Each structure stands twice: as structure tokens, then as C-alpha cells.
Amino acid sequence: MPTKSDLPQGTLDLLILKVVALGPVHGYAIAQRLQQVSKHVVQVPQGSLYPALHRLENRGLLTADWKETESGRDAKFYRLTRKGKAQLEAEAASWQRLVNAIGLILTMSEGGAE
Amino acid sequence: MPTKSDLPQGTLDLLILKVVALGPVHGYAIAQRLQQVSKHVVQVPQGSLYPALHRLENRGLLTADWKETESGRDAKFYRLTRKGKAQLEAEAASWQRLVNAIGLILTMSEGGAE
DNA sequence: TAAGGTATGTAGAGGCTCGAGGTATTGCAA
DNA sequence: TTGCAATACCTCGAGCCTCTACATACCTTA
Numbered sequence: 001m002p003t004k005s006d007l008p009q010g011t012l013d014l015l016i017l018k019v020v021a022l023g024p025v026h027g028y029a030i031a032q033r034l035q036q037v038s039k040h041v042v043q044v045p046q047g048s049l050y051p052a053l054h055r056l057e058n059r060g061l062l063t064a065d066w067k068e069t070e071s072g073r074d075a076k077f078y079r080l081t082r083k084g085k086a087q088l089e090a091e092a093a094s095w096q097r098l099v100n101a102i103g104l105i106l107t108m109s110e111g112g113a114e
Numbered sequence: 115m116p117t118k119s120d121l122p123q124g125t126l127d128l129l130i131l132k133v134v135a136l137g138p139v140h141g142y143a144i145a146q147r148l149q150q151v152s153k154h155v156v157q158v159p160q161g162s163l164y165p166a167l168h169r170l171e172n173r174g175l176l177t178a179d180w181k182e183t184e185s186g187r188d189a190k191f192y193r194l195t196r197k198g199k200a201q202l203e204a205e206a207a208s209w210q211r212l213v214n215a216i217g218l219i220l221t222m223s224e225g226g227a228e
Numbered sequence: 229t230a231a232g233g234t235a236t237g238t239a240g241a242g243g244c245t246c247g248a249g250g251t252a253t254t255g256c257a258a
Numbered sequence: 259t260t261g262c263a264a265t266a267c268c269t270c271g272a273g274c275c276t277c278t279a280c281a282t283a284c285c286t287t288a
Contacts, residue, residue, distance in 0.1 A: 120277080160235090
């Protein structure tokens with residue numbers, strides 16, 4: 001039963017930035033989207049989600065305005081700022097580097113490096 | 115100069131476990147090994163390394179004993195316990211799952227999931 | 229003898245995730 | 259109409275981890 005894993009510190013920002021980059025969304029939908037696309041491996045508790053959103057907004061990476069959902073409820077829709085887009089690219093690249101590096105380590109055997 | 119990136123919380127344990135799994139090593143050598151194999155993407159400050167080693171030892175995943183280095187200095191050599199080996203496998207699998215999931219999210223485009 | 233690499237360790241600051249708790253609305257079923 | 263579930267927002271505190279900085283000690287080489 002391979003299910004949810006806690007997100008390592010810092011990766012949540014990257015994921016949120018990515019989802020928002022695809023078009024304006026509100027917080028609740030971001031969490032659903034992440035869960036859906038990751039096949040329930042990534043779960044985002046609200047206690048992580050909303051602080052993260054505010055953090056990103058305060059850092060000037062996101063902007064938000066209240067609108068109505070399709071279902072008629074008020075929700076805060078987030079969009080990426082120019083700065084946010086740059087940050088997303090930087091963090092995505094950085095993530096790739098890290099994943100590659102850890103991949104090297106994890107596949108390393110006795111005669112690793114001399 | 116794309117260089118070092120801070121390690122997300124939790125991944126350091128995995129990396130240490132992996133290096134120790136290849137044979138007895140002392141702390142300082144673990145850090146060097148990680149840096150070397152990862153081509154300097156992964157850097158492990160001593161302030162992260164030693165607390166992590168003590169943590170793992172307290173959790174019963176590692177055992178240690180003092181021996182002499184080839185160069186004649188005293189050093190604490192770590193080995194993996196049975197529990198540590200199991201933990202390593204679990205964490206490696208968990209890491210893979212996470213990387214795959216995040217990969218899905220990062221390559222997601224407009225028509226992501228309906 | 230001064231410098232630099234090897235080797236271990238601690239303390240404190242800062243940052244992030246998470247569980248638990250709280251508010252309000254909508255829609256459906258009992 | 260009462261209750262429950264889902265949608266949608268939010269805050270607080272605990273807990274954990276990483277990092278910078280500091281401190282110690284040995285050995286070799288210049």
C-alpha cells in the first residue's frame with residue numbers, strides 16, 4: 001500500500017509555483033490538483049498549504065484577487081508574478097540538479113569513486 | 115556557477131545510510147564521499163552531519179566504534195544495523211516514489227488531468 | 229611556528245511541515 | 259429541518275531539521 005509521503009522542506013513552494021503557472025487557481029484547488037496528478041503520493045494539508053501561499057505572496061512571487069468559483073463561492077485566485085516565474089524556473093532547475101546528484105549517490109556501489 | 119543546494123529535510127539521513135551501507139566509514143569521510151560522488155552538488159556541513167549521525171545512532175540504525183584511520187588518527191567508524199538496512203531500503207523506495215510524483219507534476223501542462 | 233587539512237563535537241537561530249482547531253457556505257439526504 | 263460532507267478560507271503551536279558559528283585536537287608541511 002504505497003501511499004502518502006511527507007514533503008521535504010522547500011519542495012512545496014516549487015509545486016505550488018508550478019501549478020499556479022498553468023493558470024489562475026485558488027488554494028483549495030491547488031491541493032486537489034497536486035494530489036490528483038501525483039496519484040495521491042503528494043498530499044497537502046491545509047496547515048501547510050495556506051501558510052505557504054501567504055509566504056509566496058509576501059515574497060512577491062504570487063499575487064491574488066478574490067473572484068467567484070464556477071460553483072458560486074468566493075475564492076482567492078493566485079497568479080504568478082514575473083518574479084515568481086523566474087523563481088519557478090530556478091527552483092525547478094535546482095530540483096533537477098539535486099535529484100540527479102542523489103540518483104548518483106543512490107546507485108553508487110563499492111567502487112564508487114577513486 | 116550552479117553549485118551547492120541545501121538538502122531538503124530528511125534526505126540527509128537517506129544519503130548517510132546509503133554511504134554507510136557500502137562499508138564502515140567515519141563521519142568526515144561520509145561528507146567527503148557525498149560531495150565527491152554528487153560532483154559538489156551535495157555539500158554536508160559539519161553542523162548537519164554530526165547531529166544526523168547521532169540521531170541515526172540513537173534510533174538504532176547505526177552503530178559505531180572508535181578505530182584508527184589509515185593516517186593514524188582516531189575516528190568513529192559507523193556501520194549499518196539490520197534495522198538501518200531496512201530503513202535505508204524503505205527510505206530509498208519512498209524517495210523514488212516522491213521523485214516520480216514530483217516529476218509528474220513538473221512536466222504537467224494545461225490539459226493535465228480531468 | 230604558522231597554516232591547513234583531518235576529525236569530532238555543541239549551541240542557537242531560523243525555517244518549514246503538520247496536526248488540530250476554527251469560520252462560513254453550499255447541497256444533499258434522512 | 260436537521261445533519262453531514264464537501265468546498266474554501268485561516269491560525270496556532272509543537273516538533274523537527276538544517277545551517278552558521280564556534281570550539282577542540284592532532285598531524286604534516288612549509
